[in-house]
Amino acid sequence: MPVWERPEPQPRAAPVPLSRAKIAAAAVRLADEHGLDGLSVRKLAGALGVGPMRLYDYVANRAEILDLMVDAVYAEIAQAGDGSDWRATVLAIKHRTRGSALRHEWFADLLGGRPHLGPNALAVGESTAAALSQAPGVRGLDELQRALGALNAFMIGALRAEIAERRTARATGTELAAWQSSLGPYLTRMLDTGRYPTVARLVIDGAHLDPGETFARNLETVLNGIT
Known part of the structure; x- marks a missing residue:
């Protein structure tokens, strides 16, 4: 039985009361600080001030903890x-999804795998599908599925790319700036050859937007294509 349908264990006299919501909130905080690699049942139990075996009254394994965390973000x-x-x-x-993914970067790592089927994830999926079904260019179930597929593919790619860039900037710091500076003369020489005219236009004349503006423009482009 999925974790969302299993009843909560009966409360018992204990120094630290637990619930699945409390476990999920603590796990989200750990992952926000240390990433998914820093999340384990033992570390989570320590953060909650209980022994690891207490958690198994509420979740069967680490995968169920991830399920609860993901659904907490969908909330x-x-x-x-x-x-x-x-x-x-x-x-x-979609803008709210981006905001949540930027607050909880590990969330993007869990997009695109198995479907998210928690109650909050289903609510978001229902709202999205119901809205898209009203778009002028969406006629029938097949077109709705294609529209959802295109929108989800954009979201996963956009969020993962933005978060990967943030992580790289944090990890390399001044090294990234030095790398970009060192390659600047090379790129200029290559573009001056005239062999890459479209790339040159993009680099020299194209709009250089911040990540939020880029996301907003590209999302509008996807919706324009759907309609």
Whole structure:
């Protein structure tokens, strides 16, 4: 039986009361600070002030902890959009998803694998699908599936790319700036050869937007394509 459908264990006299919500919140804090590699049942138990075996009253394994964590993040997203306008609803959900992924970078690492089926994830999926089904260019179930596939593929790629860039910048710091500076003359020489005119236009004349603006523009492009 999935973790969301199993009843909570009966409360018992203990110095530290537990619940699945409390376990999920502590696990999210650990992963926010140390990443998924820094999350284990033992470390989580230590953060909660209990022995590891106490956690197994509530979750069967680490995978169920991840399921609870992911659904806790979807709870942050689930209230986005009121459904009155399909495009505004989709934009609100996706911008809120980006905000949650930037607060909880590990969340992006868990996108694109097995489906997320917790109650909050299903609520976000329902809101997104219901909104997209009202888009002018979406007629019938097949087109809705394709639209959802395109939107989800964009989201996963955009979030992972942005977070990978943030991680690289943190890890390398001044090394990244030095690398970029050292390659600047090379890139200039290569573009001056005239063999890469389109790349040159993008580098020299293209808009250099911040990540939020880039995400917003590209998301609008995807929705324009769907409609």
